[in-house]
Amino acid sequence: MSSSPLSKEYPPELLPEQEQFLLSNLKDWSIAHGLTVRPAPSFVSASQDPSGVLASPAPVTLFPSLFPRSCFEEGLAIQKAYNELYSAIARDEQWLQTIVEELIDIDDFVGKLWQTHLTVKKEGYVQDLSLGLFRSDYMIHADQSIPNSSPTLKQVEFNTIASSFGGLSTQVSALHRFLLSIGAYASPATSALTEDALHLSKSATSLAQGLAIAHSTYGSSKSGRPLCVLFVVQDPERNIFDQRHLEYALLERGVRAFRLPFHRTLSDTRLDADRNLVYNPPNLPSSEYEVTTVYFRAGYSPDDYPKAEDWDSRLHLERSRAIKCPSILTHLAGCKKVQQVLATPHSPHLRRFLSDEAVASRVQATFAPIYPLDESEAGREARQLAKDPASAARYVLKPQREGGGNNIYRKAIPQFLNGLPETHWPAYILMEMIEPPPLRNAILRNGEVQKGGVIGELGVYGVCLWRNGNGGSDNGQILENWEAGYLLRTKGDQSEEGGVAAGFGAVDSCLLTEA
Amino acid sequence: MSSSPLSKEYPPELLPEQEQFLLSNLKDWSIAHGLTVRPAPSFVSASQDPSGVLASPAPVTLFPSLFPRSCFEEGLAIQKAYNELYSAIARDEQWLQTIVEELIDIDDFVGKLWQTHLTVKKEGYVQDLSLGLFRSDYMIHADQSIPNSSPTLKQVEFNTIASSFGGLSTQVSALHRFLLSIGAYASPATSALTEDALHLSKSATSLAQGLAIAHSTYGSSKSGRPLCVLFVVQDPERNIFDQRHLEYALLERGVRAFRLPFHRTLSDTRLDADRNLVYNPPNLPSSEYEVTTVYFRAGYSPDDYPKAEDWDSRLHLERSRAIKCPSILTHLAGCKKVQQVLATPHSPHLRRFLSDEAVASRVQATFAPIYPLDESEAGREARQLAKDPASAARYVLKPQREGGGNNIYRKAIPQFLNGLPETHWPAYILMEMIEPPPLRNAILRNGEVQKGGVIGELGVYGVCLWRNGNGGSDNGQILENWEAGYLLRTKGDQSEEGGVAAGFGAVDSCLLTEA
16 A cells, blocks of 8 residues: 555645635534534633633544555454453453453552452442443554555554544544535545545444443333433543533433533442442432443543542442443453453464454454563563564564553664663563554644644444353353444654644544555 | 513523533533534634634523514414515515615615616516525514503514524524423423423524525526535624535535635626626636525625625626525615515505405514604604604614614604704604513623523524516516524613623524413
């Protein structure tokens, strides 16, 4: 794909009046359809808009980005297998324990999650159902060293908690289709840009459907109160419209949802004698709801737990009868260490969870090799790769700690390890770099257009609802399992001066190519 | 209604946390659904947001306003008669001429419109179809001097050009229904607030349907080019999303629309030899469209014509084969003088246009008496009323000039007339004040909540497509005629310190009462 003529001539150069037409339509359509975020404080200060009414278009790409159709279709096709895999991991407490025990000394956050699980386990779980709204993130790997090699899909990470942008992703794919339909992309250079090559993402309705299914599977009220879904959220939240779109889609299905700032968990909810989770909306002092499903859009990062009381909140929710999306075991299944042990060359673990050999092979093909830096056989192999600048150039060194610290890239790895006592090396993993093909696009962010080299990351959503079983002979059962649309997230590749700034990037959609 | 207990206890007082819940839901829903405007320059300066990406919720009421169901239903029921009336006036050039001739000396704008019509008439019109997207505006009249009198509907004005807010009106009625459905209005005091009492406005799709019908009735392309609708607009336009919603609804019907800033008319359009209107989009230099329908959202005010060239633009569009929404004669039918001669007591004019006696009576019942201040019999009667402070207290004095000057109210009228030579008096009309019932509501504008006494104004939309005929024995034919939803616009009544500021007010929806 890197050598395809298409990627060199795409996106087309627009005349100034063409770009003006595209931008004015993009800006208006985004606002008219809630493809929006609250403005960054650097753009609109809190003092200027104290009640927070202003909104701006979400950072979006002007054009849909090129993406190989074969990789896109493979990503969607294997999502059900990924849902099955991570559901199976979440149901295998013994196996998860071995993972967690390796992390407890280096990652306090993982340790506290595990401890919270053990506390509830001791008392006994009262809810057998678990819901996963997952997102598997990939990049295209185009091996430059092999001429004419086909692009392949390589997993960056698997999200088991707070998978975001499902609300906006549907909108951005509709935006790009709208811009195509009004001729905003018209140019002789865009023959690849046809409606057939654009792919609408059904993520907003499909994820809402997942919450609705959990809500109805919960059954009738145990406490005689009306039922609701609870979105546990950060406060403030700039990406609120992404979440609101799911809430509105739920309401269309007749399901009531409330937003609960995580730090208000203990003041606004309580457990009754049967551990039903009872929510008391601050705006309806005399009303109480029984919560069927707790949907975490907060609680995934150590930053969400500044006080000891915040861990009490997480325990409180986990103890409840509400279905958790996700449960703590499901949350832990998403930690990087799990990804690493699955992706370690010669690892037996994947086959433990996916019994179908053909399915497991397709999933395995999306793994970029990941090595531990410990005393195992794979670890010793990795240390050789990491210490040699020639081989290190194809790797990235990542801390095992969740969401913590900076990555060390390529030739900087040997020198970094030289300065680190070998006893600390197991706190890192070594991962083969994914080499995305060179792409270009333009991003509108805070009213400014940035153009340049970009990297795209495909996220495939999955919905999975399962029974956990008793952990013994009954290891549960999957009740619902489907692929739930996609997200393309595009950010600057940092390769060019004045190009697209690094960082979050923009929401995007796929223009499928046959390369 | 003024004595109804409901209006005293409505809207309910909310606890701070209830108001907070209502506001956060109102703000987010508005942005997520494009119930939005570009922020006022006093809120966000052009230098802060030079590319104009930011948006804020449109000024809206927190609650739907009380509105008597009988008046609401009557307003909707007679809209087809109003469409018929104004279509008939627009087709009666001779009658319009008598109106215009009375105005030419005092209103240059009306004179220039008329002159433009005459120029096209001399050459010959090439398009027999006319489209009206009308809005008839009313207030509730509750005569305080008559105990227990029923509220009645009184017309404020009839808009034949650029009737606005049809795009947002649909959204605000959906917003209020949403807020009700999530319990944001819950309170013992709001038993009147039920879903049955809320009325969704279909204006956005219904007005778009009007444009689509005109587009298809135009027929196939005369010049072999693709067809489009042209929105002739002001630039910049803060109320752009109101217009965009119509454009998107048109696109869903497969009709392509473009936005043409009025001042670019002559540079971006031309007439071919058959006077087909050919539009050349600046963003598609090699494309040309044939315009089926010109939808004026500009050109209604003298401010839109700062240069002589702007009158050339209006002439250019009027000469074209495109269907005009509205034609110049239809535009002139909406001038205040027409309303006045229809509403002058004992006027024979209404019966000229509405032959059905029963229908004419229902329309007439919505007129507030309007008097000329000329030498006619009605004029002499009016002069007596205006000079006496006792009777003047029930009237407002308005300049005849379109959109010009300030009104003089009630007891200030005699003194004002004293200072004015009698020869200038005919430049004004005297209108009986409509006495709206006291209502209360709260408005969110620029992030601030203002509470207090308010006045509501109901606008009923109408779509009418007709053939003009030859002006002689063939006086045309109505092809399509329907009521097209409603708008409630609510503004401060200026009666209270710290209340709702005067001015535009807010978009609102109707909570129908049985009073």
